[in-house]
Amino acid sequence: MLEELEELECLCKGPTHLLSLPNLKTLEVCDCNRLRHMFSPSLARNLLQLEELVIGRCGELEQIFIEDDAEYNQTLSKDRLWWPLLFPNLSRIDITSCHKLKSMFPVSITHLLSLQNLTTLRLQSCPMLTHLFSSTTLVRNLLQLESIDIEDCGELEQIIVEDHTENDHVKLGLFPNLSSISVKRCGKIETLFPVIIARSGFQKLRTLIIEESFQLEELFGHKDEADMTSDREMVLPRLDRLTLKQLASLVKFCPVGYHFIFPSLSWLVVKGCPKITTRFSVDQNRSVHTEAQAPQTAKEDVDMELSSLKTTRNIECWDFDSLRKRLPPYIGK
Template sequence: MSPSMARSLLNLRKLWIISCQSMEEVITEEEQQGEEIMTNESLFPRLENLYLNDLPKLGHFILTKRAHEFPSLKEVDILECHKMKTFIQQVTVSTLSFESVNNDDELKVVDLNKAMFNSKVLCHNLEVLYIWEANSITALCSHQLPAPYFSKLEALEVQNCGELRNLMSPSVARALLNLRKLRIEECQSMEEVITEDQEQQGEQIMIEPLFLVLEVVILDMLPKLRHFFLTKYTLEFPFLRALQIHVCPEMKKFVQQGSVSTPSLECVNNDDEVKAVDTMFNSKVSCLNLKELELAGANCITSLCTHQLPMGYFSKLEKLVVRNCGELRNLMSQSMARGLLNHRTLRILECQLMEEVITEEEQQGEEIMTNEPLFPVLEELKLYDLPKLGHFILTKHVVEFPFLKEVAIRDCPKMKSFIQQGTESTLNFESVNNDDELKVVDFNKTMFNSKVCLVPLYN
């Protein structure tokens, strides 16, 4: 229909357009119409739900040089609109933005008409946004959006957008005052979720958290994703309770440090050698209320988190699942494990290089180990298909799991003992029927011994 027709639909609340193979635009321009009218009255003034599905030729919702407001729009679903580059297409104005790259002699061209949302469309009351198979967009929104643009948005899901390289800028992310769920799946070109603002770098990043009330993040099948955000400042996610990262093989860190050396260099047995450690979590990101964490197919990390994290970093975590992380050699340090005050479920599956779950901390006082248990409220432990796992932890002290009820160990061919004894002789000489013979019993080849206390275990 025409813009004037759209403005006359004073009570339209729901608009669904499905499987119209030749549709190129929803609202078409009227011939020789004064553009002034368009700025005074909104299109579909009471529209709440917009659903666009299987429109293979749709390029945009409307072509205009004016801004349009949808004051009542709460939910937008855009599915299988492969040629749709932007919601509102700009005309008679240059849409190209020139951005410098690392080499000062080079420039990259950013087409603002390949961002789904820009300053030409206003949806201040939008609560749900779902975009699937919009293969022509390179960013969800332009970096120049006004601060409260998505302030009412609660759920954002983006799937199968093949050209999407990033989602939004930090300034747009900080304006998402009500976003609780973020899901990004199967975007083959995505390299980072939050991209840096042009010419913006400063104190705001230190003071204001991203996604103030975000509770759930799901990142799934993003083969080029390197990190969630690149920054030299600490980021806080104060309400994040569930994080799932599945099949992101290039992702080394949740938050990547910028303008600072990122590898952590650790000494190995040979003093002349050092090894670089890539950990998913470090001191640059704070998720103090995280309750569920799932990692699968994160093939670049060698450890879940650095040893220098504060004691209570994961104090609210209840469930941790790690699957198919091909370079993961250990999970965490002993002090980190003791700080998991609410952790009840631990599952480690199909990690081909994992040698131990809990690794020793350098020069740590051993007195702490005798007083506080590892995973103080852990109830369920599953270790599946870990071909190099030798033990759960190496220590010379007794380790207690006071609430552990269920243990499942499957396909761990090198695991000799649940708790590996260190710095003490593990050999015991026992007499056999013939008094002249002795047999040697190595306690480190028995799964359970006096070094581990599992009083409540019943399964």
């Protein structure tokens, strides 16, 4: 553990082969207020057994990885195939109160990162962080990720930076083991994930909690609604807890025309979401359905819709029996 080292500016200065830590499993760095970055690729290659990375209260930290690494560039120019994948055993990342942190995984080094055993990712009070994952390529490596917990990241705009040149098929099958997502007090995020991910991803997701993110308009979105897939029925088979609280701009759970089904949902809280147009309902097989409503024009349709929405804009149900009593019946199309 490195703690309260006020003069520490970098973890390693000079040739990294002089630093050998082949068996290091846990690295904690706290209250090192002159530290600006954690790792260069050259340093990270010496930490192949690292399992836990904990960083707290490093006020000047701007990057986890520095991209300008002369030693790495020199080695790569000689032998591109020699460089090992970084952090293959890392299972936990916990970063708290790093107020200048801007980047987690820069796109220039995503091809070097394995993260194949990462299970827990927690970020708290990193107000300058604008995104979590810089590419879908990196996310495809996160086969064991179980938990994402993000709080008080005021500049966060995206969890995954969308590359609009990518085909949607590269987003299929992401997050196969993710069971919990919690996003709280992230004021600039407008959409959580592309809706295409839900077609075959999130199959083990059990808990989804979104609170106090005032610019969030949609949980699952689409970059071009004119080019949406024809397969618009999405099933999250294990989701049993959904909480949406104090989301002043939330309009839709998903794009209009999409239909989400939650066969296992028993806990549903929707509170402080005055603009939501998504309708929740329950069928005779105990599945909860949610669909974003298209804009209505006829007055009777508007009156009917407003009446329906009154029942879904303020929901607090903690078991299925209360859900069944509270929600209207699902009417199939």
